[in-house]
Amino acid sequence: MRRFLFRGLWCALLLSIALGAQAQTGSSTASDEDAQALLEALDVGSYHDKGEAITAILQSDDERARDWLQALLDGRLQRTEEGRFVVVLNNIGRNWPVADALTEEPLGEMSRRDLDRIGINNALRNQLRSAIAVVDLYSPRVERRRLSAERLLGEVDGDLAGLLDTLISEEDDLQVRQRLTQALAIYQTENGELEGVETLKGSLHPRARVALNRAANGDDPIVADAARSALASIEQNLKLNRGVETLYFGLSLGSVLVLAAIGLAITFGVMGVINMAHGELIMLGAYTTWMMQQLLPGQPGLALLLSIPAGFLVAALVGIAIERGVIQFLKGRPLETLLATFGVSLILQQLVRTVISPLNRTVVTPEWMSGSLIINDALSLTLNRMVVLGFALFVFVGLMLIMRRTRLGLEVRAVTQNRAMARAMGIRATRVDILTFALGSGVAGLAGVALSQLTNVGPNLGQNYIIDSFMVVVFGGVGNLWGTLVAGLSLGVINQLLEPWAGAVLAKIIVLVFIILFIQKRPRGLFPQKGRAAEG
Amino acid sequence: MTTIDLTAKPRARRFATTLLASALAAASLHAVAQENDPIKVGILHSLSGTMAISESTLKDTVEMLIAQQNEAGGLLGRQLEAVVVDPASNWPLFAERARELLAQEEVDVVFGNWTSVSRKAVLPVFEELNGLLFYPVQYEGEESSENVFYTGAAPNQQAIPAVDYLINEVGIERFALIGTDYVYPRTTNRILEAYLQDEYGVAEEDIMVNYTPFGHSDWQNIVSEIRRFGEEGKPTAVVSTINGDANVPFYRELANQGIDAADIPVIAFSVGEQELSGIDTGPLVGHLAAWNYFMSVDTDANYDFIDAWIEHTGDEEAVTNDPMEAHYIGFNMWAEAVRKAGTTDVDAVKDAIIGVTVPNLSGGYAAMMPNHHITKPVLIGEVQDNGQFDIVWQTPSTVAGDAWSDFLPGSRDLIADWRAPMRCGNFNVANGSCGGSTAAEEAEAALAE
Amino acid sequence: MPNANSASRFWLTRPFGERATQIFLGVLLAALIIVTVLHVAVPRGHALHVNAYTVNLFGKYLSYALLAVAVDLVWGYLGILSLGHGAFFAIGGYAMGMYLMRQIGDRGTYGHPVLPDFMVFLNWESLPWYWHGFDMAWFAFAMVLLAPGLLALVFGFLAFRSRVTGVYLSIITQALTFALMLAFFRNEMGFGGNNGLTDFREILGFNLRSSDTRLGLFLASGVALALGYILCRAIVTSKLGRVCVATRDAEARTRFIGYRVERFQLFVFVVSAMLAGVAGALYVPQVGIINPSEFSPLFSIEIVLWVALGGRATLYGAVIGAILVNYAKTVFTGVMPDAWLFALGALFVLVTVFLPKGVAGLLRHLRRRSSSTSPGEATA
Amino acid sequence: MSLLQSLKARDRVFDFMAPTASPVDVRHGPILYMEDVTVSFDGFKAINNLNLTIDDGELRCIIGPNGAGKTTMMDIITGKTRPTEGSVWFGSRHNLLQMNEPEIASLGVGRKFQKPTVFEALSVFDNLELAMAANKGIFPTLTARMTGEIQDRIDEVLSIIGLTALRFQPAGILSHGQKQWLEIGMLLMQRPRLLLVDEPVAGMTEQEMERTAELLVSLAGKQSVVVVEHDMGFVRSIARKVTVLHQGSVLAEGSMDQVSSDPKVVEVYLGADEEAA
DSSP states (O other): HHHHHHHHHHHHHHHHHHHHHHHHHOOOOOOOHHHHHHHHHHHHSSSHHHHHHHHHHHHTTTTTTTHHHHHHTTTTEEETSSSSEESSSSSSSSSEEEEETTTTOHHHHEGGGEEEOOOOOHHHHHHHHHHHHHHHHHOSHHHHHHHHHHHHHTOOOOOHHHHHHHHHOOOOOHHHHHHHHHHHHHHHHHHTHHHHHHHHHOOOHHHHHHHHHHTTTOOHHHHHHOOOOOOOHHHHHHHHHHHHHHHHHHHHHHHHHHHHHHHHHHHHHHHOOOOOOOOHHHHHHHHHHHHHHSSSSTTTHOOOOHHHHOOOOOHHHHHHHHHTTTTGGGTTTTHHHHHHHHHHHHHHHHHHHHHTTTOOEEEEEEOGGEEESSSSSEEEEEEEHHHHHHHHHHHHHHHHHHHHSSSHHHHHHHHHHHHHHHHHTTHHHHHHHHHHHHHHHHHHHHHHHHHHHTBSTTTTTTHHHHHHHHHHHHHOOOOHHHHHHHHHHHHHHHHHHHHHHHHHHHHHHHHHHHHHHHHOOTTOSSSOOOOOHHHO | OOOOOOHHHHHHHHHHHHHHHHHHHHHHHHHHHHHHHHOOEEEOOOOSSHHHHHHHHHHHHHHHHHHHHHTTBBTBOOOOOEEEEOTTTTTHHHHHHIIIIIIIOOOOOEOOOSHHHHHHHHHHHHHHHTOOOEEEEEOOOOOOOTEEEEEEOOOGGGGHHHHHIIIIIHHHHEEEEESSSSHHHHHHHHHHHHHHHHHHHHOGGGGGEEOTTTTOOOHHHHHHHHHHHHHTTEEEEEEEEEOOHHHHHHHHHHHHHOOOOOTTTHHHESHHHHHHSSSSOOGGGGGGGEEEEOOOOOHHHHHHHHHHHHHHHHHHHHHOOOOHHHHHHHHHHHHHHHHHHHSSSHHHHHHHTTTTTTEEETSSEEEEEETSSEEEEEEEEEEEETSOOOEEEEESOOOOOOSSSTGGGGGTTTTOOOSSOOOOOETTTTTTTTTTTTTHHHHHHHHHH | OOGGSSOOOTHHHHHGGSSHHHHHHHHHHHHHHHHHHHHHOOTSSSSSSSOOOHHHHHHHHHHHHHHHHHHHHHHHHHOOOOHHHHHHHHHHHHHHHHHHHHHHHHHGGOOOOOOOOOHHHHOSOOGGGGTTTTTTTHHHHHHHHHHHHHHHHHHHHHHHTTTOOOHHHHHHHHHHHHHHHHHHHHHHSSSOGGGEEEEEOETTTEETTSHHHHHHHHHHHHHHHHHHHHHHHHHHHHHHHHHHHHHHHHHHHHHHHTTHHHHHHHHHHHHHHHHHHHHHHHHHHHTTTEGGGGGGGHHHHHHHHHHHHHHHOSHHHHHHHHHHHHHHHHHHHHHHHHHHHHHHHHHHHHOOOOOTHHHHHHHHHHHHHHHOTTOOOSOO | TTTHHHHSSSTTTOGGGGOOOOOOOOOEEEEEEEEEEEEETHHHHEEEEEEEEEEEEEEEEEETTTSHHHHHHHHHHHTTTSSSSSEEEETTTTEEOOOOOHHHHHHEEEOOOOOOOOOOTHHHHHHHHHSSSSSSSHHHEEEEEEEEHHHHHHHHHHHHHTTGTTTBBBGGGHHHHHHHHHHHHHHHHHHOSSSESSTTTTTOOOOHHHHHHHHHHHHHBEEEEEOSSHHHHHHHHSSSSEEEEEEEEEEEEEEEEHHOHHHHIIIIIIHHHHHEE
């Protein structure tokens, strides 16, 4: 891999010097024959020859070179039967729209059968990336320069190193300059130069650590000591970051549990209904998200936002249907509600299987939710989970407000405390039941919307969460939102703390056993609450 | 009808009974099968429950193949008739259904099963009632039954070439073996560990192994572990034997923690076109999969197959995958063997099918080996943004399936050969008996304490 | 039927005083005989012939029926809705499975005299301690009773002592079986992980792959069901049975008239668990495999449905329910795989909403005149 | 079977060989002492160092406004609630604070709830049989048989509570009053040394009340009876000695007339209640 890479960089270097020179003159365009010939060279069996061909393309300072390489990288540079090269614009389906690689004019659709890809492998892919990176060092666009600088960390070789000094001095973007300096320092450190070690002090980038390790084992004692001390301080710093990371993992897992369970906390806590179909309500929320994305192709973000109310609505409506259709007949028979709603869950699952598909559905993650928030080179927090965490808290606060501030909340609490009394005071308990159940179900729908960003959207989605949800609710204390929040988050954190040394399976088992034993000690959970449900 | 290898001491008794049973079964089959009534083809794939996702398409595949065969005039002048049952992703039910197919419906051949456990569940039934089972999914090996034909990949037809590719073509030096905790990943990873250390001298600390439960959905910790594992400077790859539903959250987590194929490529053995259809492949581009067939294979045979499939399902988006090709091959092999034998009688077909060669969809040929495994090419594909794989490497010639891995102490010196006179699924070349592994010394070890 | 109190003197013979028991045992016996005759006497291919496959199927139903009876004992008469009885069933099954594994001896694919195949290829160099002794039938069969019993004892002791009741109990029983499922999926546990235990050859020296053995197992299941039924009847018609019903309906009151409720609950719970274990042990050799999916919470809930459908607190109702549902399953998964889950789901809903007393309740409703004073027949 | 549990339980061996409760020592007269008993539910004192002694064979009425702590007091005696301070002795040998409900019950303390609770699914006959004093361990219960003397005992009680006709009917179908009676009957079956009766006549007709009165009076002497009642008329009709509880402690004690003439009592309670009655 490295062998390929360095050769790539070396020839890229020649090119870059050329480009550097041309910065004033502007680059030329090779004649179509030459261009055709250049591409012809790519269409060979051995990857070694392909490497050579790429070098050739780089050296021919053709302004289309970068586009060709990019197309090659994306596997969209293909050849027709009559041997002309085209770039595939969109490769979904059996017929693809293409454009001429040389003239860039669109040629309409072509059948897959008539096209041959110019294949590449990861090695070439790396060569191409680094080559494009070096080209991009000279790009007028800052973000391209950033990326390429990023990529050069630990990939610098002698020739490039010589070049970097000038680049750094010319570079006006601070970030790029820092990266380039680091890249250079790593190169120096690897070659056992003290100044490199100095610059790398406190840098958390893994490549820096690797370089320092090398230097620490190097033969020059002074450099070695410097490297060792640098490493020591870095290790300290890393430990801290790991701790933060694990905590974050725990909280995000916890937030998922809270989301999944909190709707249950309401239906279970207030109405004493054990809704086994809760998981399927979550699933419906997730499918709503998918639906929305189908309706609004190309705008996953907007679709996601819209599916928050939509998901709530869908789930809430189904919830009402369940309440009216089944649960109202089972007043005061919690265990029977368990059985009936379990039946409902089976039906809903199979419904999705037959109506939509037994296969999982693709839910796209919008730009602003993908990737991670980079705190430093060692710690970065994944965005989608951060959003979910925030969302969970938002839902929780929302529910709290509903329970504390609104008329409904008041009535709900009244009914929970003493149904008969509440009735006597003219609260329409049945109406409260319906609304409560709708609320609980709706929240489940919201959970589904969030989960669609983390896991499969498929018929079994619900099943994977129902038991955990019950555990969280019971552990936290039935009908107590705070309990659910605390229970969910703490279980999440416990789980993530255990996982590294116990392994995922054992961690889960330990948590379950812990909950069982805990219930023995405190049969009413963390925050017990008197009320109908509490009588079980 | 056959001679029993006299060296086979421990199994001889059971062996005789099996043959007896098979003779009886065969006789009874003849009793009911008149010349003109249709040949019954049993299909044993889950149509409901968790496995329905993967298996229902295989049922459709076999139905399609049967339809095509009938259009082409059937077999031996008789029409083929599909007998479909639903084991509902429930392992005991698999055994029950298998028994139904063989004892009740008296089918001539069965195509079915996906998971190893379901195969293990039906195995005794097929051996007892002497049926024929074609098993189309890649599996952990370590098995060769007289009544089962393994048209999926054995570890040496998938895992081993895959790491060869990683080491020789990509220059990988560290391996994270990540899998779901069941027998296929366990065995595969043990084979790979042994292989990497023996063949390439990869060091202990350069191999990381991790198992997760089915449908595992929280990959944060493991992925960040992988990230650190890969940050040590050596080029690193993940070898994934993660099963089904757990894949989506896994790849999502990879993407979100910023691990892309160029830094740490993931090569998967259980992720095919169908699985990808449920994932947003954008962030996955460049990750790898090792199979014996990809939908993107550029041959006319394949394009015809795809067109037929799309027509059969009436779904423009319908995808094909490796197990479907396995059934395609298996079905044709069986048909060929029936023609050769001139009858659907199980024992006759069992003898006839060994050595049968039929074209596969990737432009080569598949032959049935004496150990009831077949020859397959091994392809490495890279995920593309359109949910297809782009084939970046392939074995120069086809590889013969190995029932018993050379890299597991227990099975190193076992071979399977179902031709007369050996007729043995676990012949021990060391002590020349048909009685499994080097039992003697291991027995001492076990009894010692 | 005559009042339980005035029934005959010894508690074990009391149940025979009841018509329900007599009818039930009569029907069961008849069924066993008929099936046997039709299987053995009637020639193969004859319209009336019952083939090995069907016998095997019935055998499975009977073991399920025993399981259902066990669940009805705790749910119907004690009011404890256990969502974890699948666990006891599975443990009994594993105990039997381990015995059958050891019986394979050196006939496994690796021909190892001691280690089961899965241990050989997962590189276990020696037998884990908890596998010792299972090569002896008496030990294994004892474990079939003791292992589930012990689990029930410990779990029940903790739960009942701290007075975990109703929904909470149901949910932690669910947690119990879920945890066990995850545990048994782990290959380190040494129970074969997901593949479980399979490829059995012999039981007590009889070849498991012969239809005679299968007939034997079928009859054994029938007998076990009869005995289990009589035992449960004896318990519920005894004074203890009435204490259970009392506990179910008014736990505090029962305490105040001097019964240590938690001990009665524990006793019955353990008995029930043991019955479930036996059911599992009979189930495994007939289906030829035991794997962790038997621990799945969904299965445990399904068992409860059988009981609910048949009718709680009647015992024979449980049997009816178990056989009905499983027969339906066999039929529907065959003819309409897609619609099957709809049917099952609808069954859950309809039974709980419109048929709270199940089929048995329906039957009793049809013939009103029989006075229903035997304990527990009024559902709580 | 319940070996493990028996071992856990402090002071006993296997159920089936557990000794029946050792005789209650009443040589010093009183059968129940409550000394400086205090119960506080997070701060609020439901019982505030209550002192109460009941003599053997005495019939005692306890009255007091709502929240006076009458029911809590019963909970303490029967082991349902544990006091924060103080001591409760049954006779001079048994410390009730170290026993749980069943133990106390089998010692001879019977309790009738405010709201009548009988086993509705069981027949009247069964209800009485279960309540009957006997070894209530598991195996004795499992193997218990119906003997002639038990039959007689049950029939006797049935006639006392006048439910002979309904003996085989499920208790669920009884009227409210009949349930009250059945519950009293169950107390009788227990042959308790001390009966705690919480509002026995709630929801009874006049004549039912009278019969109840007679019954309770007739019981006194053989057993000690503590009656908590709101109905002043009823109390007046049976009371020899009356204790007035107020805010968890004894306000006054004595004959009905003494008590009702006590100004404190009149102030906090009677005055208001007399009009009501």
